[in-house]
Amino acid sequence: MQKIIIQGGVPLHGDVVVSGAKNAVLPILCAALLADGPVEISNVPNLHDVATTARLLRELGADIRHDVEASRFLIDAREARGHVAPYELVRTMRASVLVLGPLLARHGAAEVSLPGGCAIGSRPVDLHIQAMQALGAEVEVEHGYIKARAQRLRGGHIEFPMPSVGATENALMAASLAAGTTIIDNAAREPEIVDLVDCLLAMGADIEGAGQSRIVVRGVERLHGGHHAVVPDRIETGTFLVAAAMTGGRVTAKAARADTQQAVLDKLEEAGAQLEIDGDAITLDMQGRRPRAVDIVTEPYPGFPTDMQAQFMALNCVAEGSAVIDEHIFENRFMHVSELMRLGADIHVEGNRARVHGVERLTGAPVMATDLRASASLILAGLVAEGETEINRIYHLDRGYEQIERKLSALGARIQRVD
Numbered sequence: 499m500q501k502i503i504i505q506g507g508v509p510l511h512g513d514v515v516v517s518g519a520k521n522a523v524l525p526i527l528c529a530a531l532l533a534d535g536p537v538e539i540s541n542v543p544n545l546h547d548v549a550t551t552a553r554l555l556r557e558l559g560a561d562i563r564h565d566v567e568a569s570r571f572l573i574d575a576r577e578a579r580g581h582v583a584p585y586e587l588v589r590t591m592r593a594s595v596l597v598l599g600p601l602l603a604r605h606g607a608a609e610v611s612l613p614g615g616c617a618i619g620s621r622p623v624d625l626h627i628q629a630m631q632a633l634g635a636e637v638e639v640e641h642g643y644i645k646a647r648a649q650r651l652r653g654g655h656i657e658f659p660m661p662s663v664g665a666t667e668n669a670l671m672a673a674s675l676a677a678g679t680t681i682i683d684n685a686a687r688e689p690e691i692v693d694l695v696d697c698l699l700a701m702g703a704d705i706e707g708a709g710q711s712r713i714v715v716r717g718v719e720r721l722h723g724g725h726h727a728v729v730p731d732r733i734e735t736g737t738f739l740v741a742a743a744m745t746g747g748r749v750t751a752k753a754a755r756a757d758t759q760q761a762v763l764d765k766l767e768e769a770g771a772q773l774e775i776d777g778d779a780i781t782l783d784m785q786g787r788r789p790r791a792v793d794i795v796t797e798p799y800p801g802f803p804t805d806m807q808a809q810f811m812a813l814n815c816v817a818e819g820s821a822v823i824d825e826h827i828f829e830n831r832f833m834h835v836s837e838l839m840r841l842g843a844d845i846h847v848e849g850n851r852a853r854v855h856g857v858e859r860l861t862g863a864p865v866m867a868t869d870l871r872a873s874a875s876l877i878l879a880g881l882v883a884e885g886e887t888e889i890n891r892i893y894h895l896d897r898g899y900e901q902i903e904r905k906l907s908a909l910g911a912r913i914q915r916v917d
């Protein structure tokens with residue numbers, strides 16, 4: 499099994515080009531199922547989750563061309579007649595539940611395996627199901643599958659008890675082809691929602707209010723093909739900026755979108771980093787300084803993202819002072835703590851709160867990655883730990899980071915992937 503080996507202690511310097519966002523591209527690939535013409539998607543990151551989604555769309559009958567060099571997908575779902583998303587594909591990736599809305603809207607039927615349990619929490623799909631029911635679908639859950647049916651979906655009022663990114667995405671895609679108007683209240687406001695809506699608009703949808711808590715979708719008879727470029731990945735951007743801050747370096751993230759990650763940039767400044775934003779470039783300078791520990795509370799957007807919690811935990815581990823991290827989105831997202839402690843971190847967890855006392859130094863050791871962002875936090879810790887850190891089970895990383903070790907090497911890190 500592959501692993502990553504890091505010799506820590508090198509301040510990072512240089513430029514890194516940010517890839518398209520994983521969490522934007524996955525729903526957008528699913529949205530292509532709604533179109534009765536070819537959809538071209540550019541700035542697609544070459545990730546394991548993207549390959550899994552492509553396999554799922556092929557299984558459903560879509561014709562897919564992937565130009566890896568050009569980071570482009572061409573999806574033609576005109577002949578796609580399948581409506582079953584099987585366990586074998588869905589179990590490896592939660593985002594596969596995002597075919598539910600498109601299949602139901604396009605074919606009047608969908609059978610989607612319940613996504614598998616994930617290391618960060620129980621992650622139910624009740625809100626996805628309630629949204630489909632509000633649009634007139636009959637839904638049953640049996641034998642591990644969500645089975646949904648509707649002659650034609652009709653507009654309705656969906657009021658989420660809490661914002662859910664995935665359920666909002668499923669609701670948006672289903673409502674786009676429903677008869678009549680749908681109002682979604684307490685919708686998620688993440689930049690990936692806005693990006694999905696931009697893609698749906700390019701396909702001829704009629705949607706207002708993306709990025710706000712109330713979204714209004716006027717259903718249309720058909721959606722056509724179109725082109726969309728995926729928004730830059732704010733979590734990848736944040737991860738590289740934290741790497742620069744922790745190592746006392748200076749890094750410019752290019753092709754980034756500062757306006758999608760104010761909460762993260764604010765925390766980096768609070769930690770003592772100097773930031774400069776110039777168009778789509780974000781430069782972080784921490785040369786000659788040690789970060790200060792920063793308190794974090796994860797919240798739905800525009801609050802601090804849960805997907806950056808583990809990386810800031812790593813930063814706090816080597817920062818000056820102590821900080822409290824409150825995880826408010828997922829009930830079990832501190833799996834990285836025990837591994838960071840193997841590197842010498844001083845962390846105490848009580849429920850969904852972690853207290854981190856910064857230490858002068860971490861020391862390299864073999865560690866095990868448990869989920870995607872936990873893996874990222876271990877890489878960050880390895881970049882500053884004395885000696886060698888060996889990170890096992892890195893397949894999680896390939897789900898969400900494009901060529902992370904190459905990008906870090908280009909910034910001067912001593913990092914390699916070995917078999």
Ligand SMILES: CC(=O)N[C@H]1[C@@H](OP(=O)(O)OP(=O)(O)OC[C@H]2O[C@@H](n3ccc(=O)[nH]c3=O)[C@H](O)[C@@H]2O)O[C@H](CO)[C@@H](O)[C@@H]1O
Pocket residue numbers: 520521522524592593619620621622623624625626627660661662663664665686690803804805827828829
């Ligand atoms: C592919 C993708 O975009 N993944 C992101 C998406 O996940 P995902 O869309 O799964 O996350 P949600 O926003 O739905 O989850 C938010 C909270 O709602 C709960 N919930 C959700 C759905 C539901 O039917 N019932 C329910 O109780 C979840 O357990 C969680 O506690 O948003 C998360 C929160 O920003 C991110 O961490 C993930 O990286």
Ligand SMILES: C=C(OP(=O)(O)O)C(=O)O
Pocket residue numbers: 520521592593616618805870871898
């Ligand atoms: C939790 C994440 O992804 P997913 O929802 O795909 O598991 C993530 O991107 O950090």
